[in-house]
Amino acid sequence: MNKKERTPVVHIVKRGALPWYGSWGIRGCAILAALIVCGIITSVVTGENPIQVYVAIFKGSFGTSRKFWVLLQNIAMLLCVSIAVTPAFKMRFWNIGGEGQALAGALASAACMICLRNVLPNWAVIVCMVVSSIAAGALWGFIPAFFKARWNTNETLFTLMMNYVAIQLVAYFSVVWESPKGSGNIGIINQNTMIGWLPQIGRYKYLLNVIIVALLTVGMYIYLNYSKHGYELSVVGESERTARYVGIKVEKVIIRTMLLSGAICGIAGMLLVGGTSHTLTSSIVDNRGFTAVMVAWLAKFNPIWMIFTSFLLVFLGRGAGEIATNFSLNQSFGDILTGIILFFIIGSEFFINYKISFHHSGKKED
Amino acid sequence: MDSKTPAVKMRDITKTFGPVVANDKVWLDIYRGEILALLGENGSGKTTLMNMLSGIYFPDEGRIYVDGKEAVIRDPADAYRYGIGMIHQHFKLVDVLTAVENIVLGLHEPGRLNLAKAAERIKAICDAYGFEVDPYQKVYDMSVSQKQTVEIVKVLYRGADILILDEPTAVLVPQEADKLFAVLRNMRDDGKAIVIITHKMHEVESLSDRVAILNRGRFVGDMLTKNTNAQEMTNMMVGRPVTLNIDRPVPVDPKPRVEVKGLTVRSDDGIVKLDNVSFTARSGEILGIAGISGCGQKELLEAIAGLQPTEKGSICYVEDDGMKEELVGKDPLAIASMGVSLSFVPEDRLGMGLVGSMDLTDNMMLRSFRRGHSPFANRKAPRLLAEQVVKELEVNTPGVSTPVRRLSGGNVQKVLVGREISSAPTVLLTAYAVRGLDINSSYIIYDLINQQKKRGVAVIYVGEDLDVLLELCDRILVLCGGKVSGIVDGPGADKHKIGMMMTQLGGEEAHE
Structure with a gap:
């Protein structure tokens, strides 16, 4: 035993539940620390004044009323997909196919707009869009759920692969419906007749989307926390054996939940096509199916908290774009700052769950 | 025996987890050539205390001496350097590896890995104490008692001469337990120090030379087993006199x-x-x-x-x-x-009978949540039931909104049994x-079962x-x-x- 004996200086202790102000205090400190670190890096690497950079980030979202509406719209879309994947995640069904399910909904919407524009009146086209996009998203959710329930296939791989199927389908129809011919793009659908465009409320182009997503968010919160279905899916997520023991039909719950998850993704796709872009490209969902995973986890699957986490991610993303143009920096620099801030926020969870205690007892050496 | 120097002296050991004081200024002496039974109710801090000896936890306060010298045990590797090895209640073996592979796993012996040589050493250890281990058998092919044997051999292979066993017989049948006891006695006679944590009184009486008793994290006392009896030990553990008879009313x-x-x-x-x-x-x-x-x-x-x-x-x-x-x-x-x-209290409480991360209220409604036509779940009745179970069965919990996983084994079982009998x-x-419950909790459960019997x-x-x-x-x-x-x-x-x-x-x- 020739090693030097000394008591460890620090050790990590799990702590009990913190009061709410404790955990939010830690999170606040984490954001503050992140801003300081980002400031130092900004001035060292670029020589810019970090305060000005922060102002630019802020202006990226709140600078003009148009930017503010774009912020709201982006939050709404990200939140919608996040709300959609949440029931599946609560059931421990790792649905990373939000991208594909939303894209399936978008494709169905676009198909209605294009194929029915000369057949049905505008309102009927919109009804068809709503129904078909929900059905398409639900189908994209149903297929992996069915295989999981029946043969216990791995849902992570399955939902991931379904994304590529959807992307390829959209790529195919982009050529079928291309306009003008030979462009390989669909372009703005029904630009003159505006058939299938979701109605605008007053002067606000995106208000309808925001309202729909707000309703979905509140609805999902109630569904998860107060309904029998919500209770069943949490039991299935925590322990399938317990669920069977109390007579819950696990297969049924898996399929039902994924139908819901896919259906809401389908609505997101419909809002993107009918309410926002009025076109269809294979990148229209813009990786929200994956970002949604982060939104949901950061908020610990609480739909109300997801409003904040999706705001944070969208806000940082738009700020990154803003400083890229304002300071002629690379867009990647903004991403670096976003990464640092997220690192601190996620890292702060460690300090909420654990306490670091320093040993003060006198150290003895033999 | 008291004239010998203890192999291990623990002095004023304190360990807290958040607001819970698991060990409060505990003193404990462990001697070579002796089997020490560490007794205490669920949550009295036995396992915590032993975990500090084997390097899993580090004490907040207090000192540990091994063979008279102060020892600082920061991790299990440190513990092995002092010759301390622990066999945990839940085995830590890799299923797809063989016994010998599991035993040498994590050892950094110089030179190339020589499994044949290791197997020979394992055989020698087994012969010395009367174990039966096939070094080349895969762990997934082994029975529970064989796995336990591998764990013990693993500890001995690392040169431990102070062995700690955490509820070793909880998973064994009587015959297997007898075999284990024979081995433990052989090791004791060989001069090793052995500590076993157990709830079963007859094991304490038949196996141990000395008992040490903890109550709510405090050291109550130790004495030679031959100078005491089950009743006295139980009273010390619980902190008040208890009766040790199980009722058997005549069926009506x-x-x-x-x-x-x-x-x-x-x-x-x-x-x-x-x-x-x-x-x-x-x-x-x-x-x-x-x-x-x-x-x-x-x-x-x-x-x-x-x-x-x-x-x-x-x-x-x-x-x-x-x-x-x-x-x-x-x-x-x-x-x-x-x-x-029909009510069913399954063996796997947290994996089948209850949902560990849910609170008492939500666990109460597992059976009854479907009641009524509303799409919304009614939590009022389950909350009342949870409060009633907590009160009637003396469940030790901060409240009905605590996740059941945070409760100790006995309290988890009370919640489960309470729910199952609530449906008449x-x-x-x-x-x-x-299983795994201390004496006091066990008797509460026997009582509850008897009450149900009397109800027909x-x-x-x-x-x-x-x-x-x-x-x-x-x-x-x-x-x-x-x-x-x-x-x-x-x-x-x-x-x-x-x-x-x-x-x-x-x-x-x-x-x-």
Whole structure:
């Protein structure tokens, strides 16, 4: 035993539940620390004044009323997909196919707009869009759920692969419906007749989307926390054996939940096509199916908290774009700052769950 | 014995977890050539104390001396350098590796890995103390007791001469436990220091040389085993006098309630788990099920509860008026909707009976949440039930909104049993209802079961402690390899004979 004996200086202790102000205090400190670190890096690497950079980030979202509406719209879309994947995640069904399910909904919407524009009146086209996009998203959710329930296939791989199927389908129809011919793009659908465009409320182009997503968010919160279905899916997520023991039909719950998850993704796709872009490209969902995973986890699957986490991610993303143009920096620099801030926020969870205690007892050496 | 220097001295050891003081200025001496039994109720800090000795935790305060010198144990590797090794309740083995691979895993011996040489050393250790280990057997092929042996050999291989065993017999049948005890005695005679943590009084009395008792994190005292008795030790553990008798009221008007005939069950991989099992459970009676673990007890209860597909045979529920209803082929929901009030306390409490991350209220509604036509779940009634269970069964919890995973084993079991009997069952199935529970909690559970019996419930009690089965049950069905080895009356039954029936069909009579 020739090693030097000394008591460890620090050790990590799990702590009990913190009061709410404790955990939010830690999170606040984490954001503050992140801003300081980002400031130092900004001035060292670029020589810019970090305060000005922060102002630019802020202006990226709140600078003009148009930017503010774009912020709201982006939050709404990200939140919608996040709300959609949440029931599946609560059931421990790792649905990373939000991208594909939303894209399936978008494709169905676009198909209605294009194929029915000369057949049905505008309102009927919109009804068809709503129904078909929900059905398409639900189908994209149903297929992996069915295989999981029946043969216990791995849902992570399955939902991931379904994304590529959807992307390829959209790529195919982009050529079928291309306009003008030979462009390989669909372009703005029904630009003159505006058939299938979701109605605008007053002067606000995106208000309808925001309202729909707000309703979905509140609805999902109630569904998860107060309904029998919500209770069943949490039991299935925590322990399938317990669920069977109390007579819950696990297969049924898996399929039902994924139908819901896919259906809401389908609505997101419909809002993107009918309410926002009025076109269809294979990148229209813009990786929200994956970002949604982060939104949901950061908020610990609480739909109300997801409003904040999706705001944070969208806000940082738009700020990154803003400083890229304002300071002629690379867009990647903004991403670096976003990464640092997220690192601190996620890292702060460690300090909420654990306490670091320093040993003060006198150290003895033999 | 007191003239010797202790191998380990623990002085003023304090350890806190958040607001909970797990150990409060504990003193403990461990001597070589002695088996020390560490006693205490659930949550009294036995495992925490030993974890500090084996390097899993680091004490907040206090000092540890090994052979008179102060020792600082920061991690399990440090503990091994001091010759301290611990065998945990939950084995830490890699299933797909062989015994020898598991044993050398994590050792950084110089030179190339030489499994053959390691296997030889393992053989030598086994021969010295009377273990039986095949070094090249894969862990997934081993029985629980073989796995435990590998764990012990692993610790010895690392040169430990101070061994700590955390509830080593919780998973063993009597015969296996006896074998383990023989090995432990050999090791003691070889001059090793041995600490066992256990709840079973007769083991303490037959095995240990000295006992040390903890109560709520405090050291209460230690003494030589021969100078004390079960009653005194129990009183010290609990902190007040308790009675150690299990009631067995005479059954009132027993009537057939569950009739099992020719039941055969095959597991998913085609192994026959139950073979032509027939018996009748009567109302107002406790039917004990004895048997070596894995002899079909789990399948039997799960088949009755509608969780296990059956191959042949019938399970009939008999109403008071003699009407019979078949349960085979029905799931738990269908059984409940037939109006059969069947409660089941499964072996795996947090994996099957309860949801660990949910609070008491949400766990109370597991059975009842479907009630009513509203799409929303009503949490008012379950909350009242949770509060009632907490009050009546003295569940130690901060409140009904605490996740059950945070509760200690005994309290988890009270919550589960409390929920299961709250539905006023006519059949109560329990599997290892007191496994891992301390004496006090165990007796509360026995009381609850007896109350149900007096209410006229047909109780089926799967147990592992033969002494308890003999005291509690009116009749005992012995399973052996999935077959009924015999059914004996509880009063006057002979423990030894039941032990024989567990290992061979029909006991001595079947001997040819």
